[in-house]
Amino acid sequence: MKAIVQDKYGSPDRLRLEEVDAPVPADQQLLVRVRAASVNARDWHLMRGDPYLARLVLRKVIGFRGPKWRIRGSDFAGRVEAVGRAVTGYRVGDEVFGHVPDVDGAFAEYVCVPGGAVDRMPANLTPEQAAAVPLAGATALAGLRDAGKVHAGQRVLVNGASGGVGTFAVQIAKALGAEVTAVCSTRNVDLVRSLGADHIIDYTRDDFTRDAGRYDVVLDLVANRKLADLRRALTPTGTLVLSGGGVSGARPSLVGPMGITMAAMLRSRFARQRLVPLTDVPLGRQTLVALRELIEAGQVLPVIDRSYPLKEVPEAIRYLQVDHARAKVVITV
Incomplete structure (x- = not known):
């Protein structure tokens, strides 16, 4: 599969599009074909290893000398392609949105996520809008x-x-x-x-x-x-x-x-x-359900500033980092 990978901390120039092995879901995971992802400030913080103090106190999330995980990206929306044996409530073909825990991320064609880290996609949103939410x-x-x-x-x-x-x-x-x-x-x-x-x-x-x-x-x-x-x-x-x-x-x-x-x-x-x-942001299914209900009730609607194709993730992060993007920047896959 194609994915945006990074081996050393630095600017968006460190990011590159590569062909890598597609992930294989464990028993507790779903394999999702990513249709859209979104860019967060978290992505450029992890890309740069910023701040330095985080490299010491958040060792489970951010490596000291380089990224702990090669593939950037946290939020996604897409289609379930495979369901782990221990996952219930989902089947192949379901449209879902969610947040990737601290593993290889969503700037890729496929991603593996725990079943508890996703929810069904809000009925009134496009994949690009849904990816902007988590x-x-x-x-x-x-x-x-x-x-x-x-x-x-x-x-x-x-x-x-x-x-x-x-x-x-x-x-x-x-x-x-x-x-x-x-x-x-x-x-x-x-x-x-x-x-x-x-x-x-x-x-x-x-x-x-x-x-x-x-x-x-x-x-x-x-x-x-x-x-x-x-x-x-x-x-x-x-x-x-x-x-x-x-x-x-x-x-x-x-x-x-x-x-x-x-x-x-x-x-x-x-x-x-x-x-x-705010040191802890719950990102499990319960939070996603609450957000979906607000969205489907018409009380919340994600706002998208710009969208970029997967190969232009470096430009998307540069825009977010330097140009003070309004609302959300999304990636189409």
Whole structure:
């Protein structure tokens, strides 16, 4: 099969299209013919081995000197081609979507995944749209519903509202009954308004940490502000949820967004406000079912910025990494 592989950390130039052996499903796995995949910030972090600190503390996920797994890509949608003997609920021909655990990934023609890591594809989505959902949608759901404990009537601010996770977060916060303020740049105002944001702050003109607004929950997806600034935007007992972010400079950073995460963990012991680093995003079937139900109910719709063929994965990652893509970037296979 054709796949995008990588043997050394570095820029997208390290990625190449190769012919490799197709995977063989174990008893607990499905073999899926990939029809579409999507690009996440996670992909370029793993591609670069960034930040350096992650190579030490996340050894099961990211190798110290080079990638632990050769094939990049996490999210996919496709057709079941074979079913392991211990897997129930699926048969050959089923259309599914899901997230590849920490094994060889989805930028390939075929992928093997545990039966519990997929769900049937939402009936109202194309494969490209479905592939855009898993990691970004699950991160937004975990950040708002689980970590933020958002409920009807609360004021929620999403910093990074036009990105892959942010576009899901605006819609999920609205589905949970919140009054949503979206932070984005001028060119993305119309996009986040179309997603249902009640208020929009253009960060090129205004600073949400210094205006009069105070929020019950702030979901930070950018990690470009100091912890003290983000806390200033909260009510005295509000919740700050920190998820990812970090800049994509020429070289991997030392700590990246892990710096503000560690600071929040230390300060949280002494603060009335809840400071919650989102360190665990459940990506099993239960989460995928919750996302599918929101999508099929018309409350959430994935937004796609651009699509690329499999051979152009390096260009897709470069676009995401450098050009501040709006919403999701997908790969057609």
